[in-house]
Amino acid sequence: MKQLELKIPPVVILLLGVVIAVVDRLYFGEWFPIHTLFPGIAFVIAGTMTGLAAVQTFRSAATSVDPRQPHKASSLVIEGIFKVSRNPMYLGLLFIQIGVALICSSFAGLCFAPLLTGYLTRFQIVPEERHMKEKFGEDYVLYRRQTRRWLGRYK
Secondary structure (H helix, E strand, O other): OHHHOOOOOHHHHHHHHHHHHHHHHHHHOOOOOOOOHHHHHHHHHHHHHHHHHHHHHHHHOOOOOOOOOHHHOOOOOOOHHHHOOOOHHHHHHHHHHHHHHHHHOOHHHHHHHHHHHHHHHHHHHHHHHHHHHHHHHHHHHHHHHHEOOOOOEOO
C-alpha cells in the first residue's frame, strides 16, 4: 500500500466525502432528528479558518504547502496554529467533512469522517512525519513530544 502514500491530494479525499454526504441526503433524506444546519455551518467555518491559518503560517515561513511533496519543506513550522496541532490543514478538512455531513443531515457523510482521519493519518501524515524527522532531526522529535498530531498539547 506504499504506492498510495502522498499520491492523492487530501482535498480530493475530502471531496469524495462531500459527494457521499450529498448523495446520501439526496437518496435517503435527513438522518438526524434535530436541526443540524447551524452546527454544520460552524464546523465548515472552523475548518476553513483552521486550514487558512495553517496555509498563511506556512507562507509566512516561506515553505512548501504541497502535501504531496514534504521533502520541499524549507523550515519546520511550529508557530501559530501549529502550536496546537501538527496537522491543522488536515484537522480543517476533518472539520469541513463533519460540517458538510451535518448540513446535509447525512449519516454516511458523518461515518466518512473517521475514514478520512484514518486515510490521512496512514497515507499522508505518517509519510510526512518520516520526511520531517529525516530533514529536521531532533527539532522535529521535540516538536512531536510537545504537540499532538491532530489537536492539543502534551503536558
